Amino acid sequence: MNLPDYIINDIKPLAISDSIRDLQHLFNQLTYSHIPIKNEEGVYLGCISETDAHCFDSTKPLKEYVYSTEGFFVRKDTNWLDVLEAFAQNGTNIMPVLSHSNNYLGYYELNDIISLFNETPFFSEAGAILIIEKNLNDYSFSEVSQIVESNDGKILGAFISKIENDVAEITLKIGNTGLNDIMQTFRRYSYNVVSGHEEDSYLENLKERSDYLNKYLNM
Secondary structure, X not given: OOHHHHXXXXXXXXXXXXXXXXXHHHHHHOOOOEEEEEOOOOOEEEXXXXXXXXXXXXXXXXXXXXXXXXXXXXXXXXXXXXXXXXXXXXXXXXXXXXXXXOOEEEEXXXXXXXXXXXXXXXXHOOOXXXXXXXXXXXXXXXXXXXXXXXXXXXXXXXXXXXXXXXEEXXXXXXXXXXXXXHHHHHHHOOOEEEEEOOOOHHHHHHHHHHHHHHHHHOO
C-alpha cells in the first residue's frame, strides 16, 4: 500500500488571524472532529477540536485561543499502523501530514486508514479467530507462533487486544486448519482460551461429561 496516495489536501489550515466565526462555520460544513491551524508564517501549529471551537467567542481571532491547539501530526513516511495509532491516541478523525521540513502536506481521513486495515490478510483472508490470554511475564510471540505452526496452522495476524491486571489478551487470525488441536495445545502451555470462532471440542466434551454426571447423580 502506498499511504501518501491517501493524503487529502482540500482543507487548508486556518490562520491565527482568522476569526473563531470562520472556524465554527467550517465545522458546520464538515464532519471532522478537528481543523488544522497555522501561524502567520504558514507553519502548522496544531488542531483545534470542534468541541472547543463552539465554546469560544465567535468575534475573536484564533490567535487568542492558540493555547487550545493539539499538536498531533504524522510524517509522510509514517507507517500506516503508527498512523492508525495516532488517530486512536488523539481521538480524531483527521490527521495532519507534515514533511520532514515541517511543511503541511495535507491530511489523512480516518475512514481511509481503516479501509486499508480491512484490506490486510487479517480481515480479507479466510481463517478463524482465536483469543487467548496469559500473564504478561509468561507469554511470548515466539511461543505463540510455535504452538500454532506445530499444529500446521498459519498465523495471518496477531496483536495484543487488551492488557488488564498484568494479563495480556492476544487475538490471532489463523488459516489452514481447524482450531481444536491448537486450542488444546495452548491450554497445555497454560494459556487461557477466551474464545475460538470454531467449534471447541474440548469444551463440548467437558459439557457432555458434566451433563452425564448430573444425570447420574440425579438418578
